[in-house]
Amino acid sequence: SSELTQDPVVSVALGQTVSIRCQGDSLRRYSASWYQQKAGEAPTLVISSKDNRPSGIPDRFSGSGSGNTASLTITGAQAEDEADYYCIARDNSADQLIFGGGTKLTVL
């Protein structure tokens, strides 16, 4: 089975732009989606199928992807964006989903 790799920790200054990366071979074939998880809560979908933002998600969140890398970008990070972020995509066998290891975002 394939893996999705994320940087464990990323920090950003308040109001600045930050990108969180997810890398894996399966991303050459399949789109990634992204979840935000705040402490003690269930995850929330913030980006689906590479670059679609569900209703209710602020437009400062955007997604993109190229080659074996998917990215979640927060333009103008807010204090409330401090959370863990996970990518998810199909693995190369296509019959399973895999999560990345997660990125802890700190807003300074």
Place this chain on the structure above:
Amino acid sequence: QAHLVQSGAEVKKPGASVRVSCQASGYDFTTSYIHWVRQAPGQGLEWVGLINPFYGHTNYVQKLQGRVTLTRDTSTKTAHMELTGLTSEDTAIYYCARGYLEYFWDWGQGTLVTVSS
């Protein structure tokens, strides 16, 4: 407004089995996949598997195949996850979530399963 309500916390001994339920309301139960995801204490998210409530077809994560079984009861709009041969490594919060094949957007509140002797 879709809503998924899960059964309560469980404490099990090693080697035992656990069954977690997820009751859906507010949408047509048979038109969305139900996924199961778990999260061990202080760890990341792990996809466990999915069930197509209309047909009953299932897919499981390879590492749990043979120990996990997903079922559904369309009459009660409830999905179930059974995990057998529990070890301490199965201690986690188990979530159900509804969505498409590749992602999901409505989550249950989570069920803590603790495996301890």
